[in-house]
Amino acid sequence: MLHQRTAALALGLAVGTPMAAIAQDAPLTVAMHYTQEQAAPLLACLDAYDADGVTATYQQISYRDYLQTVLTGRLGGQSPDIYNVYSIWAAQMVDNGVLDTPPDTVSEFVSETYSAGTVDAVTIDGTAWGVPTEISAYMLVSNMALLREAGYESPPTTWDGLREVAEAVTTRNDQGRIETAGFAFADSSSGAGFVHPFYALLYSEGARPYADDFSEANLDTPEAETALGQMAGLVQDGITDLSVDAYDFPAGGIGMMIMANWLESEIRAGFGDSFEDDVVVSQIPAGEDWRTLQYAFFMGVDSASDRKEEAWELVRYLNAPRDGGPSCIGEMLAGLGALTANTADNAAMDAPDAFTAPYLAALEEDRAISQPNVMQAAEIEGMMAQTFERALAGDAEPGPALETLDGKVEDILFEFY
Amino acid sequence: MRPRAPVGDDGPAAGGAAPWVFLAPLLIFAFVFFVLPLGFSVWLSFTRWNPLGTPSWVGLRQFEYLLTRDDAFWRTILNTFVFAFGFVAIGVPLALVLAFAFSRAKGKAIWRQVYYLPQLTNIVAIAYLWQFVLDDRDGLINRGLAAIGLRGPDWLTDPTMAMISVVLVMIWYDAGKNMLIFSAALEAVDQEIYDAATLDGAGAWRTLRSVTLPIIRPAFTFATITSFITGMGFFSLILAMTGGGPRGATEVTALYTYRMAFEDLRMGRASAGALILFVIIGLLSLLQFRALRERAR
Numbered sequence: 001m002l003h004q005r006t007a008a009l010a011l012g013l014a015v016g017t018p019m020a021a022i023a024q025d026a027p028l029t030v031a032m033h034y035t036q037e038q039a040a041p042l043l044a045c046l047d048a049y050d051a052d053g054v055t056a057t058y059q060q061i062s063y064r065d066y067l068q069t070v071l072t073g074r075l076g077g078q079s080p081d082i083y084n085v086y087s088i089w090a091a092q093m094v095d096n097g098v099l100d101t102p103p104d105t106v107s108e109f110v111s112e113t114y115s116a117g118t119v120d121a122v123t124i125d126g127t128a129w130g131v132p133t134e135i136s137a138y139m140l141v142s143n144m145a146l147l148r149e150a151g152y153e154s155p156p157t158t159w160d161g162l163r164e165v166a167e168a169v170t171t172r173n174d175q176g177r178i179e180t181a182g183f184a185f186a187d188s189s190s191g192a193g194f195v196h197p198f199y200a201l202l203y204s205e206g207a208r209p210y211a212d213d214f215s216e217a218n219l220d221t222p223e224a225e226t227a228l229g230q231m232a233g234l235v236q237d238g239i240t241d242l243s244v245d246a247y248d249f250p251a252g253g254i255g256m257m258i259m260a261n262w263l264e265s266e267i268r269a270g271f272g273d274s275f276e277d278d279v280v281v282s283q284i285p286a287g288e289d290w291r292t293l294q295y296a297f298f299m300g301v302d303s304a305s306d307r308k309e310e311a312w313e314l315v316r317y318l319n320a321p322r323d324g325g326p327s328c329i330g331e332m333l334a335g336l337g338a339l340t341a342n343t344a345d346n347a348a349m350d351a352p353d354a355f356t357a358p359y360l361a362a363l364e365e366d367r368a369i370s371q372p373n374v375m376q377a378a379e380i381e382g383m384m385a386q387t388f389e390r391a392l393a394g395d396a397e398p399g400p401a402l403e404t405l406d407g408k409v410e411d412i413l414f415e416f417y
Numbered sequence: 418m419r420p421r422a423p424v425g426d427d428g429p430a431a432g433g434a435a436p437w438v439f440l441a442p443l444l445i446f447a448f449v450f451f452v453l454p455l456g457f458s459v460w461l462s463f464t465r466w467n468p469l470g471t472p473s474w475v476g477l478r479q480f481e482y483l484l485t486r487d488d489a490f491w492r493t494i495l496n497t498f499v500f501a502f503g504f505v506a507i508g509v510p511l512a513l514v515l516a517f518a519f520s521r522a523k524g525k526a527i528w529r530q531v532y533y534l535p536q537l538t539n540i541v542a543i544a545y546l547w548q549f550v551l552d553d554r555d556g557l558i559n560r561g562l563a564a565i566g567l568r569g570p571d572w573l574t575d576p577t578m579a580m581i582s583v584v585l586v587m588i589w590y591d592a593g594k595n596m597l598i599f600s601a602a603l604e605a606v607d608q609e610i611y612d613a614a615t616l617d618g619a620g621a622w623r624t625l626r627s628v629t630l631p632i633i634r635p636a637f638t639f640a641t642i643t644s645f646i647t648g649m650g651f652f653s654l655i656l657a658m659t660g661g662g663p664r665g666a667t668e669v670t671a672l673y674t675y676r677m678a679f680e681d682l683r684m685g686r687a688s689a690g691a692l693i694l695f696v697i698i699g700l701l702s703l704l705q706f707r708a709l710r711e712r713a714r
Contacts, residue, residue: 074469
């Protein structure tokens, strides 16, 4: 028996030692959802990276499959060293110990370099779990050609104004179907097309969807009812309907939408030469105290990585300015037309275009409040989207629908908080 | 004359280890890819497991939640029955009619290939294709109806019409498969039986009712049961075409459990939901099989 054990131990050592050496010599893996083409500036940085023999490589995982690939990879012991995490996944990843706690130097770098709202977006239980990368915020995007045709020279700044303009822009064909829509909600599979504008309106009402400690939901409040009532009123009063999809905005038949900045390239492609003149981004139409929603991706390190210290060093290197120029991540995001809340990057880069500038201003003025980093965020937002859609379609009144939703969401919160 | 083998000596054991060696690849395959995952799934249904962490035993709580507190689960069960029933009730007779029609048509091989083509097409491509056709505002059908002054239905945004739409597309997608099964059964009917029926004075309808249909009943039973099982568990078309909407009107249980597992990361609850669906399908298939067999006697 002793011989068998000794043999097994020897075999383990014989196999394990070279494996450990291989793991130490292998490049650090950075897993992001950008294609190789989109990530070209980052790839150049990774190729050039050599910190005392530690090198790095890139792994592309499609956005849709990201979380599942991470799960499968971890089950099989094949997880990357560095993740680019969508902030709503973060609470579960932290709760299950997937993410490593950043060292003090990285935490300080984050608090000194990024705006407060963005730091909130990557913070759970008081800890910023990584370095923010791509930021998305929501603003009112208007097709000024349609608004001018209807007699309006500027986008509305209040909800009543939006209703008036949208009604004036909307046209219907002989069968009563909308031909030109004054306003449209986005039909997204995640439900974000309803939920994100709701957050923007709720924040503008000065409310939050949850208590600070997530012990209860605030979805049955008068503010929430107002926000959903505003959205539902557009459909109930015939100003728009759910057959119109905001993602068709680039085709030119939609007057206004509340949309994130990442759709810019598609809108630009759709409008062509008239983009600069006809597409205007402006505040959430909720008066002077308007607020909006932002969400973030951030770079974090896998707690199972055998080189966490080196991985954090690489994360910092990729996000720190280079000789007065933007960071590797900043350069990549600029190429994509995406937002960063890295103040050093924004200072180092050219002034943003007219489309992006209002989004950036919303981040800098701290008007953009982060999407809540709550456990089961995707499940909760899916439930919210179904409730909102029912209210918009007239199948339910906003007040009772929100009351039922609040109860269901609190059931989920009760499981985790 | 060959000596008869002793009683009890004609099973796999009679040949020693040899039969098991030959069966081993199949048994190992079945164990690894069927028994093991099914057993794991059953075990998971008694746990609470987010795949980022470790499973914790919760007994029957997942079943209790789904069956007593989750209204959405019951709504998806109802949607599943509507989808499967619509698919079988229209799809199977339609496939039979097509098989009859093409069995006497010129170029029947080409017709059969044409109707089988959707089966060879990617289901996501099919979903997108039909979205273009059925889109309420810009779809081909409603644009065509508008051109003659008619308002078409809200194919994909009205809850009832959306269910009808996905059932019809599913029938279109699957009709070719059952048509081939019925075609093969029809080809196998001996021509002499038809000749005898004609000699006895049976007309076309009488021949169909009293000769053809009883003979192809096994094919009918097979097509009905397999289509029902397919309809109860199918969700990829719905996922790509309506995403379960509008307002959950086309969300079937398989899609609901898929989302529960891979979007909400509730593997235990999703396994319990899948197990409930599995039991429902199993029981109904058994009842259906018995009913059809009884009628055949």
